[in-house]
Amino acid sequence: MADPTGAAEPTDATPNVSQVEVADVHSEAEAVAALDAKVDRGEPILQVRDLTKHFPLTQGVLFKRQVGAVKAVDGISFDLYQGETLGIVGESGCGKSTVAKLLMNLERATAGEIFYKGQDISKLSGKALKAVRRNIQMIFQDPYTSLNPRMTVGDIIGEPFDIHPEVAPKGDRRRRVKELLDVVGLNPEYINRYPHQFSGGQRQRIGIARGLALNPEVIICDEPVSALDVSVQAQVINLMEGLQNEFNLSYLFIAHDLSIVRHISDRVGVMYLGKMAEIGSDEQIYEHPTHPYTQALLSAVPVPDPEAREHRERIILTGDVPSPANPPSGCRFRTRCWKAQDKCAEELPLLAIPERFKDSDTPAAHESACHFAEEKDVVNAA
Amino acid sequence: MLLEVHDLHVEFGTRDGVAHAVNGVSYRVDAGETLAVLGESGSGKSVTAQAVMGILDTPPGRITGGRVLFQGRDLLRLKEEERRRVRGAEMAMIFQDSLSALNPVLTVGDQLGEMFTVHRGMSRRDARLRAVELMDRVRIPAAAQRVGDYPHQFSGGMRQRIMIAMALALEPALVIADEPTTALDVTVQAQVMDLLAELQREYRMGLVLITHDLGVVADVADRIAVMYAGRIVETAPVHDLYKAPAHPYTRGLLDSIPRLDLKGRELYAIQGMPPSLTRVPPGCAFHPRCPLARDVCRTDVPPLQAVQGPGAEEGERASACHFWRECLHG
Numbered sequence: 001m002a003d004p005t006g007a008a009e010p011t012d013a014t015p016n017v018s019q020v021e022v023a024d025v026h027s028e029a030e031a032v033a034a035l036d037a038k039v040d041r042g043e044p045i046l047q048v049r050d051l052t053k054h055f056p057l058t059q060g061v062l063f064k065r066q067v068g069a070v071k072a073v074d075g076i077s078f079d080l081y082q083g084e085t086l087g088i089v090g091e092s093g094c095g096k097s098t099v100a101k102l103l104m105n106l107e108r109a110t111a112g113e114i115f116y117k118g119q120d121i122s123k124l125s126g127k128a129l130k131a132v133r134r135n136i137q138m139i140f141q142d143p144y145t146s147l148n149p150r151m152t153v154g155d156i157i158g159e160p161f162d163i164h165p166e167v168a169p170k171g172d173r174r175r176r177v178k179e180l181l182d183v184v185g186l187n188p189e190y191i192n193r194y195p196h197q198f199s200g201g202q203r204q205r206i207g208i209a210r211g212l213a214l215n216p217e218v219i220i221c222d223e224p225v226s227a228l229d230v231s232v233q234a235q236v237i238n239l240m241e242g243l244q245n246e247f248n249l250s251y252l253f254i255a256h257d258l259s260i261v262r263h264i265s266d267r268v269g270v271m272y273l274g275k276m277a278e279i280g281s282d283e284q285i286y287e288h289p290t291h292p293y294t295q296a297l298l299s300a301v302p303v304p305d306p307e308a309r310e311h312r313e314r315i316i317l318t319g320d321v322p323s324p325a326n327p328p329s330g331c332r333f334r335t336r337c338w339k340a341q342d343k344c345a346e347e348l349p350l351l352a353i354p355e356r357f358k359d360s361d362t363p364a365a366h367e368s369a370c371h372f373a374e375e376k377d378v379v380n381a382a
Numbered sequence: 383m384l385l386e387v388h389d390l391h392v393e394f395g396t397r398d399g400v401a402h403a404v405n406g407v408s409y410r411v412d413a414g415e416t417l418a419v420l421g422e423s424g425s426g427k428s429v430t431a432q433a434v435m436g437i438l439d440t441p442p443g444r445i446t447g448g449r450v451l452f453q454g455r456d457l458l459r460l461k462e463e464e465r466r467r468v469r470g471a472e473m474a475m476i477f478q479d480s481l482s483a484l485n486p487v488l489t490v491g492d493q494l495g496e497m498f499t500v501h502r503g504m505s506r507r508d509a510r511l512r513a514v515e516l517m518d519r520v521r522i523p524a525a526a527q528r529v530g531d532y533p534h535q536f537s538g539g540m541r542q543r544i545m546i547a548m549a550l551a552l553e554p555a556l557v558i559a560d561e562p563t564t565a566l567d568v569t570v571q572a573q574v575m576d577l578l579a580e581l582q583r584e585y586r587m588g589l590v591l592i593t594h595d596l597g598v599v600a601d602v603a604d605r606i607a608v609m610y611a612g613r614i615v616e617t618a619p620v621h622d623l624y625k626a627p628a629h630p631y632t633r634g635l636l637d638s639i640p641r642l643d644l645k646g647r648e649l650y651a652i653q654g655m656p657p658s659l660t661r662v663p664p665g666c667a668f669h670p671r672c673p674l675a676r677d678v679c680r681t682d683v684p685p686l687q688a689v690q691g692p693g694a695e696e697g698e699r700a701s702a703c704h705f706w707r708e709c710l711h712g
Contacts, residue, residue: 091569231635231656238648263649304624306600306601306624307621316569320540
């Protein structure tokens with residue numbers, strides 16, 4: 001463990017895009033090639049269009065009538081490509097976990113579509129839904145409540161095979177489970193143990209093994225490391241990155257820890273109150289944010305460098321996130337925004353490349369839902 | 383010196399045997415100073431604070447040794463009655479989870495006012511006025527209207543402000559904040575930390591900030607004490623510690639922070655996991671996970687010894703590692 005980077009050899013012949021991009025860029029030609037590799041992403045594996053989820057608010061016991069709706073997710077769109085990680089960041093109540101549930105079809109969308117390889121899966125049911133679900137799996141936040149305490153590790157990881165028996169024939173399952181334990185770095189001998197015999201980090205590995213059991217293509221990770229101790233988080237992140245390279249997985253990585261999201265993501269989307277505020281490559285979002293909310297969020301994150309504290313420009317927002325049951329008109333962020341003008345209350349800003357950056361090739365030219373989008377590098381502001 | 387903790391030992395009786403939660407912790411805090419106590423879950427950082435505050439559940443907890451000197455008095459020798467007078471008035475605590483720390487069936491005005499009726503013998507009417515003042519002080523909008531509201535009617539950030547108001551009500555000399563912003567969103571966390579730092583400057587309080595977040599520490603602390611398995615493994619002024627850690631555990635924590643220039647590579651990860659407190663490894667508790675571990679680490683507990691490092695003055699830095707020199711310079 002003397003040289004932590006020495007062990008980072010990709011185990012598969014197909015290198016991950018982000019690794020090509022940063023780690024091995026030596027010459028300009030290689031850098032250009034890496035950029036090309038990024039542009040040529042092929043068809044998205046998952047396309048989300050105007051996804052909306054309103055939870056009804058009802059009044060009365062016998063004659064329930066709807067008095068309003070919590071607009072948890074209110075028309076968001078994004079693409080997820082094969083082998084990439086799309087990070088979704090935002091504060092509690094912004095709807096990021098609801099997006100995860102909608103993609104898993106654990107909640108029915110009020111409106112909008114989710115295309116998996118071109119097929120709309122948001123309205124599927126029965127057999128067709130079951131077939132699609134095999135390819136989209138989830139890793140949950142809390143490794144303590146997401147594993148059944150009465151089931152052995154072998155049963156937990158093998159349970160997906162009961163639902164999709166075609167993946168592993170009955171006689172082969174224990175061998176498959178042991179393989180999976182090995183893949184996530186647990187001793188295969190532990191197959192008969194119960195969840196309480198494991199630490200938080202090990203439990204999260206069990207959850208990951210369960211997510212991998214059906215050889216999915218897409219894994220939705222909802223705050224996969226936020227319940228873990230700091231010294232264990234890095235282990236789990238490394239495991240997830242290694243698995244992505246090995247199996248060419250696509251991750252939708254939902255988290256509130258912005259530095260971890262930046263580390264693992266190829267692209268990042270910032271959500272606020274059910275809307276996507278800004279989306280772009282990790283560099284575009286972190287170095288060249290154009291949406292005031294992104295700028296405030298980035299500037300508020302404590303930086304683990306005491307030298308930076310005197311020089312840092314911090315944007316301290318006033319007030320709290322408004323209720324999603326009664327969001328502000330126009331731009332959702334305007335009640336806390338220092339740039340807000342009348343236009344912001346009247347007109348909903350659309351998620352698009354801002355007009356002023358449209359023809360330039362600056363990194364600021366990425367989708368941002370603000371009438372007054374302008375670039376501001378808050379991370380390196382000194 | 384405002385607070386001096388000397389060689390504190392706390393253990394818990396559990397079904398699996400005795401859990402050694404705190405094994406000889408010493409630290410000191412001066413007036414106006416912020417000491418960050420950094421550690422993972424189970425490192426003993428909260429238990430130490432509870433022992434200092436005198437709110438440890440006994441049983442199952444047991445303070446088996448040490449002294450807690452607060453303005454020269456040993457708190458552990460005080461009677462419960464005297465202890466209660468110190469608590470709240472001279473030292474106060476801010477808890478992580480404001481929803482469970484506040485009483486759900488009392489209005490926030492009653493809970494804030496209670497500080498004044500109990501400790502200062504004020505009338506309820508006067509206490510109410512002081513409660514409104516305090517809520518203004520921590521910048522709760524429309525304080526006079528909201529003083530009669532119940533905790534659940536406030537947002538998380540506002541509730542944490544009420545917790546701060548309650549802790550600062552009697553202008554204590556020492557405040558212990560146990561993960562005060564962990565449950566909050568980043569934009570709200572920034573507001574609350576700013577407020578806490580501002581009030582601390584104003585009242586010249588000593589602040590013990592318990593956290594696991596290296597970012598929060600870097601933002602506000604003057605000095606850091608890093609805890610692992612019930613011991614302090616390193617103390618240092620904040621700038622020195624981030625520049626050149628003198629304990630492999632601290633170094634490991636700092637190295638595992640995702641860094642921009644290393645994107646796409648594997649993160650540095652400390653191997654293994656924190657030990658169980660019922661079976662703390664012999665010798666240095668960190669040795670099973672330590673890249674520098676040698677035979678002596680498996681047998682001898684390293685004492686917290688002075689470190690002469692870059693820019694460190696005499697007695698400012700200490701490390702509990704046999705090989706701190708190696709760690710500091712490499």
